[in-house]
Amino acid sequence: KNEVEQSPQNLTAQEGEFITINCSYSVGISALHWLQQHPGGGIVSLFMLSSGKKKHGRLIATINIQEKHSSLHITASHPRDSAVYICAVGDSNYQLIWGAGTKLIIKP
Amino acid sequence: EAQVTQNPRYLITVTGKKLTVTCSQNMNHEYMSWYRQDPGLGLRQIYYSMNVEVTDKGDVPEGYKVSRKEKRNFPLILESPSPNQTSLYFCASSSGLAVRTQYFGPGTRLLVL
Numbered sequence: 001k002n003e004v005e006q007s008p009q010n011l012t013a014q015e016g017e018f019i020t021i022n023c024s025y026s027v028g029i030s031a032l033h034w035l036q037q038h039p040g041g042g043i044v045s046l047f048m049l050s051s052g053k054k055k056h057g058r059l060i061a062t063i064n065i066q067e068k069h070s071s072l073h074i075t076a077s078h079p080r081d082s083a084v085y086i087c088a089v090g091d092s093n094y095q096l097i098w099g100a101g102t103k104l105i106i107k108p
Numbered sequence: 109e110a111q112v113t114q115n116p117r118y119l120i121t122v123t124g125k126k127l128t129v130t131c132s133q134n135m136n137h138e139y140m141s142w143y144r145q146d147p148g149l150g151l152r153q154i155y156y157s158m159n160v161e162v163t164d165k166g167d168v169p170e171g172y173k174v175s176r177k178e179k180r181n182f183p184l185i186l187e188s189p190s191p192n193q194t195s196l197y198f199c200a201s202s203s204g205l206a207v208r209t210q211y212f213g214p215g216t217r218l219l220v221l
Contacts, residue, residue: 031207043198043212050207086151090206100150 003027006087006099014107019074021102023087026068030090034061034072037084037101046072046085077106110135114199114213121189122221129184129216131199137211139202140182141166142174144195145215151198157182158205189220 007022023032034046047054047061049070054061058077063070074081087099112133121127133140141156143166153166157176171193173185182201186193199213 030205033206033210035210035212041196041215041217043200043215045209045211048207048209088151088206088210094205094207096153096206096210098151100148 003091003097004087004089004099006085006102008102009100010103010105012105012107013077015078017077017106019077019081019104019106021072021085021087021104023070023072023089023099024068025070025087025089025097027089027091027097029065029068030092030094032063032070032090033088033096034070035086035088037086039083043086074104079106079108082106110211112199112201112211112213114197114216116216117214118217120219120221123190124188127186127189127218129186129197129199129218131182131184131213132180133182133199133201133211134180135201135203135211136179137201137203138179139205139208140176141200142172142182142184143198143200144168144193145198146195154184154197189218191220194218194220 004025031050033048037043058075060073084101084103086101088096115130138159142154143151152168155174157163197216202208202210
């Protein structure tokens with residue numbers, strides 16, 4: 001069962017394009033996380049949100065609780081944004097359920 | 109600097125030879141966990157700990173042990189490693205469960221021959 005689904009699985013775009021990565025979930029959540037995994041393997045937290053929208057630099061995360069859907073947007077994408085982006089939701093037991101990740105490649 | 113450290117970063121071993129991967133955090137976090145990451149499967153939780161002397165199984169605990177004798181340390185023990193435990197392992201910590209920012213260690217790449 002896939003309680004957290006990300007789309008697309010893979011995304012290749014040109015530098016400067018607006019990027020959208022989607023995350024849909026089927027459980028009631030306490031919070032939703034977006035994380036970035038660099039090509040070298042390290043994982044860093046980008047956002048944690050339970051409602052509305054958050055912005056950090058060129059990254060924007062939104063969540064629609066009613067539709068059980070979140071999006072991660074990257075404006076003016078750059079090759080250094082190339083990474084795997086992972087969505088994770090905290091369920092009602094406050095355990096994290098992980099998406100499989102979206103591999104993003106930005107070409108110069 | 110707030111961080112989660114893991115050692116070793118890379119390890120090649122043989123089937124059956126006990127090994128320990130250490131994890132330490134300097135943020136006084138209560139919650140720590142271990143994950144393995146395999147191609148196409150994403151992160152899967154092995155064990156987690158909500159505080160000292162409190163540990164519980166995650167989704168894939170078979171073949172692994174953990175201990176939490178001190179708040180800062182959460183070692184992962186493979187008593188008798190097998191080739192199917194070849195993977196990339198991450199330790200993570202946070203000040204609470206799913207409603208707090210998760211901090212990850214750099215990862216340990218393990219190859220079991």
